[in-house]
Amino acid sequence: MNVFITGASGGLGRAIAAECASRGYKLFLTDINEEGLHSLQTGLERQYGACVTTRACDITKDESVDEMLALIDASGIRFDMLFNIAGIDYEGSFLERECRSVVKIVSLNVEATLRITHAILSRRRENGAFSLVFVSSLASLYPMPLKATYAASKRFLTDFAEALRQELKSKNVKVLTLCPGGLPTTEEAISGIAAQGFWGSVTTNRLEQVAFETVEKVQKRAGLYIPGAANRTLSFLGKFLPRSVIAAIIYKRWSGAQEKWLCTESK
Amino acid sequence: MKTVVITGATSGIGLATARKFVGKGYNVIGIGHSETNCDRAKEKILSDYPEAKIIYFVANLMQLSEVKRVADELEKYITANCNGEIYALINNVGGVRSWYQTTAEGYEQQFALNHLASFMLTYRLLPYIEMALGRVIMTCSNSHKGIKMHWEDIMLKDGYNPLTAYKQSKLCNILFAEALNERYSNNGIRAYAVDPGLVNTDIGNKQTGGVVNLIWSLRKKHGVLPEIPAETYVHLCEQKTAPKGLYYYLCRERKFSREVTEENANRLFDLSEKLCGIKYRDLVVEL
Numbered sequence: 094m095n096v097f098i099t100g101a102s103g104g105l106g107r108a109i110a111a112e113c114a115s116r117g118y119k120l121f122l123t124d125i126n127e128e129g130l131h132s133l134q135t136g137l138e139r140q141y142g143a144c145v146t147t148r149a150c151d152i153t154k155d156e157s158v159d160e161m162l163a164l165i166d167a168s169g170i171r172f173d174m175l176f177n178i179a180g181i182d183y184e185g186s187f188l189e190r191e192c193r194s195v196v197k198i199v200s201l202n203v204e205a206t207l208r209i210t211h212a213i214l215s216r217r218r219e220n221g222a223f224s225l226v227f228v229s230s231l232a233s234l235y236p237m238p239l240k241a242t243y244a245a246s247k248r249f250l251t252d253f254a255e256a257l258r259q260e261l262k263s264k265n266v267k268v269l270t271l272c273p274g275g276l277p278t279t280e281e282a283i284s285g286i287a288a289q290g291f292w293g294s295v296t297t298n299r300l301e302q303v304a305f306e307t308v309e310k311v312q313k314r315a316g317l318y319i320p321g322a323a324n325r326t327l328s329f330l331g332k333f334l335p336r337s338v339i340a341a342i343i344y345k346r347w348s349g350a351q352e353k354w355l356c357t358e359s360k
Numbered sequence: 361m362k363t364v365v366i367t368g369a370t371s372g373i374g375l376a377t378a379r380k381f382v383g384k385g386y387n388v389i390g391i392g393h394s395e396t397n398c399d400r401a402k403e404k405i406l407s408d409y410p411e412a413k414i415i416y417f418v419a420n421l422m423q424l425s426e427v428k429r430v431a432d433e434l435e436k437y438i439t440a441n442c443n444g445e446i447y448a449l450i451n452n453v454g455g456v457r458s459w460y461q462t463t464a465e466g467y468e469q470q471f472a473l474n475h476l477a478s479f480m481l482t483y484r485l486l487p488y489i490e491m492a493l494g495r496v497i498m499t500c501s502n503s504h505k506g507i508k509m510h511w512e513d514i515m516l517k518d519g520y521n522p523l524t525a526y527k528q529s530k531l532c533n534i535l536f537a538e539a540l541n542e543r544y545s546n547n548g549i550r551a552y553a554v555d556p557g558l559v560n561t562d563i564g565n566k567q568t569g570g571v572v573n574l575i576w577s578l579r580k581k582h583g584v585l586p587e588i589p590a591e592t593y594v595h596l597c598e599q600k601t602a603p604k605g606l607y608y609y610l611c612r613e614r615k616f617s618r619e620v621t622e623e624n625a626n627r628l629f630d631l632s633e634k635l636c637g638i639k640y641r642d643l644v645v646e647l
C-alpha cells in the first residue's frame with residue numbers, strides 16, 4: 094500500500110503517518126518543513142521499521158510540485174492512498190489581517206489541495222482501489238465570522254469532495270471528508286481549547302482516534318466523517334437553523350472566547 | 361567543588377533541589393525550556409545565595425535534537441569549567457499531557473519528555489559522570505506501581521489514557537535506573553529513582569486542559585512543599601559510599617514495583633537505544 098501525505102510533519106500529519114506506518118504501509122511524505130519531515134522519517138523508521146520517502150515541497154508553487162512529481166515519475170511510484178492534510182488557519186477579523194495571509198489560506202487550503210489531488214489521482218495504481226481523504230473541518234459546515242476565509246476554504250473542500258466522490262465512484266476511488274472539531278496538536282491549539290471552556294473540551298477530538306478511524310473508514314466507505322458525538326449533534330442541530338442565525342450565534346460566542354484568549358495570552 | 365546537573369530546574373521539585381545543592385556548596389547547572397523561567401530561577405537562587413555557582417542552559421528536552429544540542433554545549437562547559445566531571449546528574453524533567461500528542465519524531469510526548477530525554481542526556485553525559493564516579497538520579501513516582509509496560513504499543517496510540525502514559529513513563533524511570541546499575545555499577549557509577557511523594561507544583565496545569573487540569577488543581581493542594589523531596593536528592597549525593605538501594609522516598613529505601621525486573625530493564629534499554637539512534641558503551645569492568 095503506497096500512501097501519499099501532505100502536511101505530514103504537523104500534528105495530524107504525524108498521527109496519520111504513524112497510523113499508516115504501524116499497518117506496514119509505505120509512505121511518501123511531504124511538507125514545507127524539511128527538518129520536521131526528516132525527524133518524522135527517522136522516528137517512523139526507528140519505531141516501526143517503516144519504509145518512508147520524504148520530499149520537502151511548497152505545494153502552493155507549481156514549480157516546486159513539478160519537481161516533486163518528476164522525482165516520483167523517475168522512480169515510477171504508483172499510489173493507493175492520498176491524505177490531503179496541509180492547511181492553514183489564521184484567526185481574526187478579515188480587515189485586521191494582512192490581505193496576503195488571507196489569500197494564502199485559499200492558495201494552500203484550496204488551490205494546492207486541487208493541484209496535489211489531480212497529480213496523485215493521475216498517478217494511482219492501475220486497476221486498484223484508491224482511497225482519497227480531504228481534511229476539512231467542522232468549521233466547513235457553517236459560515237464562521239472571525240474565521241471567515243478559513244471556514245469558506247474548508248467549505249470548498251467539503252462540497253468538492255462530495256461531488257468528486259460521485260465522479261470517481263465508477264473508477265473504484267473512495268472519497269472521505271474528515272471534519273474534526275478542535276485537535277489538540279499544538280500548545281496554541283490547547284490554550285485555545287482551554288479558553289473555550291466547556292465547549293472547547295466537548296468539541297475536542299482525540300488525535301489518535303481520529304487517525305485510526307480515518308484510515309479505517311476511507312477503505313470501507315466514503316462520505317463525511319465527523320468525529321465525536323458532540324460534534325455530530327452540533328452539526329445535526331445546525332441543519333435546522335437558518336445560516337444567518339448560525340453565523341450570528343457563532344460571532345457572539347467567538348468574539349467572547351477570543352477576548353478571553355487574548356487576555357490570558359498577554360498575561 | 362562538585363558539579364550537579366539538574367533538568368527541569370526552573371520550577372517545582374527541580375528548582376527546590378537546585379537551591380538545596382547550592383546551599384550545600386555544589387556547583388549547579390540547571391536546564392529549563394524557557395529563557396525567562398531560567399533567568400527567573402537563577403535570580404531567585406542568587407537572591408538567597410549571592411555567592412552561588414549556578415548557571416542555566418535552555419533546551420526543549422522533549423525534542424531529541426534539542427537534547428543533542430544542549431549536550432554539545434554542556435560538554436564544552438563542563439570540560440572548560442568543571443574539570444570534565446559531573447558528580448551527579450538529576451533527571452528530573454517531566455510533564456503531563458491531557459491528550460495524545462507527539463514530538464517531531466512522532467513519539468508520544470510524555471514518553472519522550474519523561475523518559476527518552478533523560479535516556480539521551482545520560483548517554484551523552486556518561487563519560488563525565490564516570491570521571492567523577494558519580495550518581496544518576498531519576499525523579500520517579502510511586503505511581504509507577506500498578507502498571508505494566510505496554511510493549512506492543514509503547515506510545516499508547518491504540519487507546520490513549522493520559523494517566524496510563526504518565527505512569528508508564530515513571531515506570532520507565534526506575535527501569536532505566538535499574539539498567540544503568542546493571543551495566544555500570546561495577547565502574548563506580550550508581551543510579552537511583554526517587555519518589556518525591558505528592559508535591560504541590562503546577563505540573564498538571566501546564567499544557568493540559570479539561571479533566572486532567574481540573575483534577576490536578578484539586579489534588580496538588582494536598583501536596584507537600586518541593587523542599588521536602590529535595591532533601592532526598594541531597595541525601596543520596598552526600599553519602600560518601602554510594603547507597604546500595606534503588607528506590608528512595610524521604611531519604612529512605614522504599615519498595616518498588618514487581619515489574620522492575622532485569623528483563624524489563626534490558627528490554628526498555630534496547631528499545632530506547634533504538635528510538636534514540638544511539639548505543640551505550642560497554643564499559644570494561646575493572647576488577
Ligand SMILES: NC(=O)c1ccc[n+]([C@@H]2O[C@H](COP(=O)([O-])OP(=O)(O)OC[C@H]3O[C@@H](n4cnc5c(N)ncnc54)[C@H](OP(=O)(O)O)[C@@H]3O)[C@@H](O)[C@H]2O)c1
Pocket residue numbers: 367368369370371372373374391392393394397419420421422423452453454455473474499500501502555556557558559560561562563564566583
Ligand atoms: N508534583 C508531584 O506531585 C510529583 C509526584 C511524583 C513525581 N513527580 C515528578 O517530578 C518531576 C518534576 O515535576 P514538578 O512537579 O516539579 O513539576 P514542574 O514544577 O512543572 O517542573 C517541571 C520542570 O521541567 C521543566 N520542563 C517542562 N517541560 C520541559 C521541556 N520540554 N524541556 C525542558 N524543560 C521542561 C519545567 O520548566 P518550566 O518551569 O519552564 O515549566 C520545570 O522546570 C517530574 O518528573 C514529575 O513527573 C512530581
